[in-house]
Amino acid sequence: MEAAxxxxxxxxAMAARALAAGDALGALRVTGPFGGPHALALRGIALAQMGAYAEARAALERAALAFAAAGAERARARASAALGEIALAQRELGEAQRQLVEAGDALERAGDLTNAAWARLGAARAALLEGRVAEAERALAAAEATVTGDAPVFTRAALALARAELHARLVRASSARRAAEQxxxxxxxxxHPQLIAETERFLRAHDEPVARVVRGGREELARLADVEALVAAEGRVVVDSLRRRVIDGGAVRADLARRPVLFAMLEALARAHPAAVASVDLARAAFGVRTINESHRPRLRVEVGRLRAALGGAGVVRALGNAYRWELGGGVELVLLAPLDPGNAGAICALLADGAAWSAPAIGAALCKSTRTVQRALSALVLARAVEVSGSGPSRRYARPRAALSIASQMLLLGLALPG
Incomplete structure (x- = not known):
């Protein structure tokens, strides 16, 4: 029976130092004989570092309740932040966002600025994983503002790496590299070996191809710096399939990230440009069907009208009898920016590249795809051994085998062991 x-x-303090060094087993050996809330919290953090999330959650929830009953608000907020980090590691992004924002505010009120910064960093990562870039930028700025001048160098490194990731998502290649080098x-x-490995991985990835550029019937690979130059140029319309948006002369004219039907039509029109696309082919692209029936034709006209309104002046979609063509002004170049691997499988593999395990609904939310569509693609990837599956039912998770080490699910937990 566990002692109280x-x-x-x-x-x-010895267990905390072991956690900060990545020695979860050492922390478990130290805390094993004890059963108070501090021991439970440390044990929960160690279990989470080892990937035993269910056991970690149980220990941290008990610790948080005990801290709350004792009026130990700072300790309770730390335990809550760790629970939010576990939700982030398991890609329960909405829950992670809520818990980490609340924990960050509570930790700042309690005077624990270092761990408040860690919680806000976790909230920024949750928002970034869901593609909510503006929200991620606000959360990261709040995390950086919380850090004091004497913050541990590990904290500064983690924040700088998150800033690099954010700038990469915003296609700011130069500033992403500067942040990553810092x-x-x-x-x-x-x-810290994990943080060293992760920063080095980011710098290597920065110089590797991130997308395919399709123009004039030709394809070429592009690095982040190439993409940055591409989207910034005047006299060019870029259809960005990675983020489902239209960029005209460096400005975003249409954001279709949450409108998959419209973007599917736009992508089909861009691939055919300057030629037209037959109505039946455009309907197949829009609705994801093989056979077109009479109900699809009026639906297509409605969706084309919505697409015209969404384009914000970046050309016009013109009806040509039984076809449609995207027409741009004279001298305007149209370029399609496509993922390295086409289709749903390629998008899923790119999302899983961080090494974390995702549920099918979380993947669908991040990619704006239905859970059923994602599950079909995942089944094929599992059969091809490109993705590994674990758990069952609501606990079922998917991950890339032998994925590169990521500290995304470690950083906040390590931060809880830091003093201050």
Whole structure:
């Protein structure tokens, strides 16, 4: 039976140091004989670092309740932040966002600025994974504003790496590299192997192809810096399939991230440009069907009208009898920016590249796809051994085998062990 004795302060500090060094087993050995809330919290963090999320949640929830009953608000907020980080690691992004924002505010009120920054960093990552870039930028700015001048170098490295990831998502190649190089320098100064590996992985990925550029019937690979130059040019309309938007002269004219039917039509029109697309082919692209019936024709006319309104002046979609053509002004070049791997399978593999395990509904939400569509693609990927599956029912998760190490599910948990 577990003792209800609290872990002594010196042993708690020893367990915290073990967690900060990535030695989860060492922390478990130290806290094993004790059953108070601090021991439970440390044990929960260690279990989470090892990927035993169900057991970690149970320990941290018990610790949070005990801290709340004792009026220990700072400790309760730390436990709540760890629970939010577990939700983030399991890609329960909405729950993670809510918990981490609340925990960050509570930690700041309690004077724990370092861990408030960690919680807000986690909230930023949750928003970024769901494609809510503006919200991620606000959360990251709040995290950076919370950090004091004497913050541990590990904290600064993690924040700089998150800033690099954000700039990469915003297609700001130069600023992404600068932030990543600063993160790498601070990571080396911290001596933490996981953070060093992650910053180095980011810098390698920065110089690798991230997309395919399709124009004039030709395709070529493009790095992030190439994409940045492409979308910034005047006299060019870019259909960005990675983020489902239209960019005209460097400005976003249409954001169709949450309107998959409209973007499917636009992508078909862009691939055919300057030629027209037959109505039946456009309907197949829009509605994801093989056979067109009479109900699809009026639906297509409605969706084309919506697409015209959404384009915001970036050309016009013109009806030509039984076909449609996207017409642009004279001298305007049209370029399609496509994922490295086409189709749903390629998008899923790109999303799973961070090494974390995702549920099918979470993948669908991030890619604006139905859960059924995602499950069909996942089944094919599992058969091809490109994706591994674990758990069953609501706990079923998918991940890339032997994916590159990511500290995304480790950072906040490590941060909880830091003083302050």
């Amino acid at each position: 004795v609290e872990v002594p302060a010196e042993l708690g 993160a790498a320098a601070w990571a080396r100064a911290s001596g």
